[in-house]
Amino acid sequence: xxxxxxLLEVRGLKKHFPIRSGFLRRVTGTVKAVDGIDFHIKKGETxxxxxxxxxxxxxxxxxxxxxxxxxxxxxxxxDPTLGKVDVAKLDRTTMLKLRPNMQIxxxxxxxxxxxxxxxxxIVGEPLEIQHRxxxxxxxxxxxxxxxEVGIRPENMSRYPHAFSGGQRQRIGIxxxxxxxxxxxxxxxPVSALDVSIQAQVLNLLGExxxxxxxxxxxxxxxxxxxxxxxxxxxxxxxxxxxxxxKTDKLYFTPKHPYTEALLNxxxxxxxxxxxxxxxxxxxxxxxxxxxxxxxxxxxxxYAKDICKQExxxxxxxxxxxxxxxxxxxxLSLVGVQPLNDIKLxxxxxxS
Amino acid sequence: MTNQSTTTTTDxxxxxxxxxxxxxxQLGVVRALNGVSFNIPRGKVxxxxxxxxxxxxxxxxxxxxxxASAGKTEGGKILFNESAGGNQVNILDYERNSPEMRKIxxxxxxxxxxxxxxxxxxxxxxxxxxxxxxxxxxxxxxVESRKRAIDVLTKVGMPNPDRIADSFPHELSGGMRxxxxxxxxxxxxxxxxxxxxxxTALDVTTEASILDLMRELQSExxxxxxxxxxxxxxxxxxxxxxxxxxxxxxxxxxxxxxxxYEPRHPYTIALLQSIPRLGRTxxxxxxxxxxxxxxxxxxxxxxxxPRCPVAIKGVCDTILPEETIVDAAKGxxxxxxxxx
Ligand SMILES: Nc1ncnc2c1ncn2[C@@H]1O[C@H](COP(=O)(O)OP(=O)(O)OP(=O)(O)O)[C@@H](O)[C@H]1O
Ligand SMILES: Nc1ncnc2c1ncn2[C@@H]1O[C@H](COP(=O)(O)OP(=O)(O)O)[C@@H](O)[C@H]1O
Ligand code: SF4
Ligand code: SF4
Ligand SMILES: [Mg+2]
Ligand SMILES: [Mg+2]
Numbered sequence: 001x002x003x004x005x006x007l008l009e010v011r012g013l014k015k016h017f018p019i020r021s022g023f024l025r026r027v028t029g030t031v032k033a034v035d036g037i038d039f040h041i042k043k044g045e046t047x048x049x050x051x052x053x054x055x056x057x058x059x060x061x062x063x064x065x066x067x068x069x070x071x072x073x074x075x076x077x078x079d080p081t082l083g084k085v086d087v088a089k090l091d092r093t094t095m096l097k098l099r100p101n102m103q104i105x106x107x108x109x110x111x112x113x114x115x116x117x118x119x120x121x122i123v124g125e126p127l128e129i130q131h132r133x134x135x136x137x138x139x140x141x142x143x144x145x146x147x148e149v150g151i152r153p154e155n156m157s158r159y160p161h162a163f164s165g166g167q168r169q170r171i172g173i174x175x176x177x178x179x180x181x182x183x184x185x186x187x188x189p190v191s192a193l194d195v196s197i198q199a200q201v202l203n204l205l206g207e208x209x210x211x212x213x214x215x216x217x218x219x220x221x222x223x224x225x226x227x228x229x230x231x232x233x234x235x236x237x238x239x240x241x242x243x244x245x246k247t248d249k250l251y252f253t254p255k256h257p258y259t260e261a262l263l264n265x266x267x268x269x270x271x272x273x274x275x276x277x278x279x280x281x282x283x284x285x286x287x288x289x290x291x292x293x294x295x296x297x298x299x300x301x302y303a304k305d306i307c308k309q310e311x312x313x314x315x316x317x318x319x320x321x322x323x324x325x326x327x328x329x330x331l332s333l334v335g336v337q338p339l340n341d342i343k344l345x346x347x348x349x350x351s
Numbered sequence: 352m353t354n355q356s357t358t359t360t361t362d363x364x365x366x367x368x369x370x371x372x373x374x375x376x377q378l379g380v381v382r383a384l385n386g387v388s389f390n391i392p393r394g395k396v397x398x399x400x401x402x403x404x405x406x407x408x409x410x411x412x413x414x415x416x417x418x419a420s421a422g423k424t425e426g427g428k429i430l431f432n433e434s435a436g437g438n439q440v441n442i443l444d445y446e447r448n449s450p451e452m453r454k455i456x457x458x459x460x461x462x463x464x465x466x467x468x469x470x471x472x473x474x475x476x477x478x479x480x481x482x483x484x485x486x487x488x489x490x491x492x493x494v495e496s497r498k499r500a501i502d503v504l505t506k507v508g509m510p511n512p513d514r515i516a517d518s519f520p521h522e523l524s525g526g527m528r529x530x531x532x533x534x535x536x537x538x539x540x541x542x543x544x545x546x547x548x549x550x551t552a553l554d555v556t557t558e559a560s561i562l563d564l565m566r567e568l569q570s571e572x573x574x575x576x577x578x579x580x581x582x583x584x585x586x587x588x589x590x591x592x593x594x595x596x597x598x599x600x601x602x603x604x605x606x607x608x609x610x611x612y613e614p615r616h617p618y619t620i621a622l623l624q625s626i627p628r629l630g631r632t633x634x635x636x637x638x639x640x641x642x643x644x645x646x647x648x649x650x651x652x653x654x655x656x657p658r659c660p661v662a663i664k665g666v667c668d669t670i671l672p673e674e675t676i677v678d679a680a681k682g683x684x685x686x687x688x689x690x691x
Contacts, residue, residue, distance in 0.1 A: 052554040164642050194402040194581065199625035199638035206635065223555065224584070228627035228636070251630065265559035267584030269626055271607045274588055277559035282510070283524055284554075338630025342612060344620050346661045349689050 006078055007182060007215050008041040008064070013073035013088075015056075015063045019288060031288045033059040035239035036073070038314055038322075041183065043078075044209065046216040048230030048247070050223060050262070052284055056239040057219045061185040064217070065102050066095065077102065080182070100130055100179035107188035109168035113160040119146070119171055120156035126178045145174040149204060166197035173204065180212070187219045202229060223266045227251055232320070235259050238295045239287050241314055245321040252335040255323040257300045260333040270339045294326070302331055361682075362435045363390040364543050364575040365414060370427035372409055372418060379647040383409045383422065385599035385654075388674065391543065393435060396569060396576040398590030398607065400583065402643055405596040407579045411545045414577070415462050416447040433459055433542050458488040461536035465548040467528035471520040477504070477531045478516035481538050488539050499538065507534045508564055526557035533565065540572055547579045562589050583626055587611060592682075595619050598643065598654040601674075605683040615677055615685045618655050653688065663688055 014036050019029040034056045041047045049057050062068045064075055066087060075087040079098055090098065106112035113122055124142045127133045133141050143153035149170040151163075160168055169189055176184050186205070190198040202225065208214060220226045226233060227247055234244040235258065243256035254260050261278045268275065280299045285291055291298050297307040306326055314324040325331070368388050374381040384406050391397045399407050412418045414429055429442040445452040464470050472480060481500040482493075490496055497516075504512035507530045520528055529549060536544055546565070550558040566589065569576055578589055586593055586607065593610040595603040595618065603616040614620045624637035641658045644650055650657065656667040666688050675690045677683045 052556065166642060194643070195583070195622060196402060196625050196639035197642060199636040202627075203635050203638055221554065224627045224629050227629060228632055261556055265555040266629065267555075267558065267562070267582060267588045268629060269584040269587050269611070269623075270628075271587040271590075271611050277556070277563050279560055279563075280556055283526070336629055339628045341631060342623075344614065344624050346617055346620060347615060347687075347689050348661065349663060 004078075005042045006040060007043045008078070009074075009076040010037065010039050010064070011074045011076075013037050013060065013063060013075065014071040015059050015068050016071045029288055031286075032239050032290065033287055034063060035287070035290075037236070037239075037241045039234055039241060039244060041215050041217060043182070044213040044215055045231045046209070046218050046229055048226040048233040049217060049219045049236060050221060050226050050233060051236035052221070052262075054284065054287065055236045056287065057236055058187050060236070061104065061187050061217055061219050064185060065099075065104055066090075067104070077183075096130075100126070101182045102185070103176035103179070103181040103183070104185040104187065105169070105172045105176050105189050107191050109165045109172060109192060112172055113168055115160055118157050118159055119151070119163075122160070122171060123174045123178060126175060130179060132179065141178070142174075145177055146171075148177065148208070149174045150200075164197075165193055166200060169193065169201050170204065173201075173208070177208065177212075181214065183215045183217065185217045185219070188221070189218075190225060191220065191222070198225070205229070223262065224269070235262065238285055238290050240295060240324065241322070242296065242324045243322065244314070246319070249319070249321055254333050254335050255317065255321065255328045255331070256325050257302050257331065257333065258296050260335070263336050264334070266336065268336075268339060270342075273337065273339060294324075302327060361390070362393045362432075363430075364393045364432060365577070366390045366428075366430040366432075367410070367414070368428045368430070370410070370413060370429065371425045372406075372413060372422050373425055374419075374422045376421065381646045382649065383599055383646070384413070384427075386427070387596070387599065387601055389594045389601050389604055391575055391577055392592065393432075393575055394573050395591040396566075396578050396589060398586040398593040399577060399579045399596060400581060400586050400593060401596035402581060404643060404646060406599040407581075407596060408547050410596075411462060411547050411577060411579055414442065414543075414545060415456055415460060416442065416445070416452055417456075417462075431455065431459070431543075454488075457484060457541075458539050459541055460543045460545065461539065461541040462545040462547065463529075463532045463536045463549050465551050467525075467532040468520060470532060471528060471535075473520055476517050476519055477523075477534075481516075481531075481535050484535055484538050500534075503534045503538045504531070506537070506568065507531075508560070509534070525553055526561065529553060529557075529561055530564070533561070533568075537568060537572070537574070541574060543575045543577065545577045545579070548581070549578075550585065551580070551582070558585075565589070583623065595622070598650065600654065600686065602655065602687070603683075603685045605678075606681050609678070609681060609683050613683075615683070615690060616687050617659050617661055617689075621658075621660070653686075661689065 015034040017031040018027040021028045063070045070088050076084055077087050078084050120142050123145050124138050146153045151170050190201050230247050232246050233250045234241050237258050243259045261280055264278045282299055293309045294307045294312055297303040312324045312326045314322050316322050370384050370387040372384040430439050431442050432439045478500050482496040485496040485499050501512050509515045550561050590607045593607050594601045597618050603619045621639045639658055652668045652670055653672050656662045672686045672688045674684050674686050677685055
């Protein structure tokens with residue numbers, strides 16, 4: 001691995017939100033939504049980001065693009081023209097230059113597109129803002145982008161409400177592609193879609209990645225989808241990355257007790273592989289009031305005294321496998337079993 | 352092979368026969384259920400699976416007679432049999448607000464929903480709501496009903512059932528609300544529990560523990576369950592038998608093992624091919640072309656024909672396939688011309 005492969009390096013990223021209450025809206029606490037995370041993404045690869053609702057996945061994704069102002073940390077982006085820059089410290093004008101390289105698509109295809117703009121305007125807007133194209137050139141480029149995502153360009157003058165969920169998600173992808181980005185943050189882009197449409201969109205994302213060398217930060221909660229699409233996966237728990245590794249490593253030989261519990265809970269699409277869940281004690285703690293030491297300790301069945309006192313740092317245990325657990329090297333945890341390989345073929349008419 | 356509408360002679364809690372429900376809206380008629388038939392064997396978990404809009408929820412609501420008033424039931428039967436060998440009644444013979452229907456709803460058949468807040472009353476404590484159900488159908492004694500409410504909260508694995516009993520719904524997390532809903536639904540030990548996507552809004556670890564809980568209670572109490580979901584993983588983990596729906600019809604009905612290992616209907620096969628399989632699929636997924644037609648349109652012939660990769664020209668686009676038995680012993684049926 002040469003450092004030139006590196007597209008994004010994030011160090012110590014934090015995003016805290018103030019909690020305000022009372023008539024004077026005084027700050028009475030902080031939600032530590034993202035609380036010091038480190039990760040990197042190489043050119044053209046997909047890093048999956050998983051974890052339970054509220055663990056800070058979306059906040060992390062948005063902070064990367066400065067849609068949320070980071071509270072602390074470095075976001076080193078390897079820009080093709082500007083070289084390595086810290087996105088967290090950029091002024092507005094430099095940020096505007098860098099923006100085309102980092103895009104985002106959202107979960108909800110029903111609210112993420114402006115209902116008052118036509119599809120052509122939605123997809124063309126970033127090109128206009130960046131003064132990349134106008135007039136007939138703009139229309140040609142928009143048509144090309146729509147073709148790319150499988151929407152007929154004749155539909156350019158229609159409004160988002162005339163499209164299905166899957167089609168709206170394609171329109172969102174076309175818009176994100178408009179400025180030839182290097183990185184797209186995909187925040188649960190298929191979670192709201194039916195399975196047959198989900199497969200179409202996942203395939204599309206795969207094709208575009210191969211064609212344009214795109215890198216994705218793919219946020220999701222469906223662990224089967226994440227496994228399918230990711231080269232590497234990071235697991236978050238209460239604002240913190242607890243484990244990150246190559247996909248197969250993470251799924252087959254997890255090293256963090258929380259990852260083990262998460263993998264065990266996947267509803268496996270195979271009735272001959274039924275599992276009893278590992279029952280976790282209690283609930284996911286609130287990021288406004290996390291426990292001491294390792295945030296997972298109140299629920300961890302391997303916890304010892306040290307876990308209550310010291311927060312384990314995210315450490316490299318070799319071969320790009322990072323774990324934040326005091327006992328990462330000692331514990332032998334259970335990963336997933338591959339599902340049975342069932343041959344499914346379309347039937348033919350017997351006559 | 353012969354064509355036949357419903358198959359088995361087993362002891363069924365519910366047999367739905369050729370159920371038709373239409374919604375009359377300003378934009379036109381939505382044919383939500385186009386002749387749905389299936390049976391729920393006593394003591395089993397039947398999964399109802401399909402993509403959004405295929406009619407899963409309306410099927411469940413029909414059994415409870417809770418379909419919104421714009422929805423008209425225009426044919427079919429819902430035969431309910433409270434106990435083996437007992438008296439069989441057609442639920443559709445009762446007025447939706449008749450005393451008979453109110454007794455069935457809640458006492459014999461309970462329902463839990465995806466969003467527990469929509470069925471828990473925010474103004475009353477959890478215990479108030481469970482006790483109300485118990486007093487309505489079982490006992491008038493306040494001390495006894497309180498005791499039963501705590502019992503059932505304990506049974507669904509609530510930590511601290513006494514404290515939870517006196518909490519309001521908004522004070523609980525999503526997983527705890529869903530447990531409270533299940534407690535309420537089970538407080539009258541119903542013959543049939545209809546669960547409409549009960550875990551779809553939950554995180555995987557919470558989902559897994561709720562599914563585990565439901566399976567445990569099911570084997571303990573013997574309640575039959577109609578489990579509505581769009582998640583094939585949940586079907587595999589939870590159900591004994593499965594009915595796959597497409598556009599308001601059951602297109603395949605089989606044991607859960609057959610659905611995954613011997614699926615016959617092209618839609619079932621395509622659905623299974625389009626989900627990523629843990630530890631297996633890399634690269635492209637086999638996806639189904641196009642999307643589910645909008646609910647106001649009517650598709651001629653087999654409703655799946657515009658998307659079916661093996662459709663037979665001149666047949667599938669004009670003639671509606673009948674339900675055909677492909678394995679009588681296992682009660683495996685399919686609606687597809689390839690098997691007729
Ligand atoms: N604007 C905000 N103000 C205050 N708190 C916020 C804000 N945005 C997010 N949070 C809190 O930060 C935490 C992380 O939220 P985030 O949306 O990143 O979670 P997530 O992992 O994306 O969850 P989900 O899977 O539900 O999308 C949550 O506790 C959330 O309530
Ligand atoms: N109140 C209603 N008015 C009009 N159409 C409805 C109404 N409720 C449901 N439908 C329609 O009936 C069909 C089946 O709906 P539903 O049973 O809720 O689907 P599912 O639960 O499988 O997602 C859909 O086409 C839906 O749009
Ligand atoms: S550090 Fe301790 S509590 Fe945390 S995951 Fe490891 S063993 Fe469990
Ligand atoms: S009847 Fe024809 S169109 Fe319908 S599923 Fe069978 S082969 Fe496909
Ligand atoms: Mg989110
Ligand atoms: Mg529904």
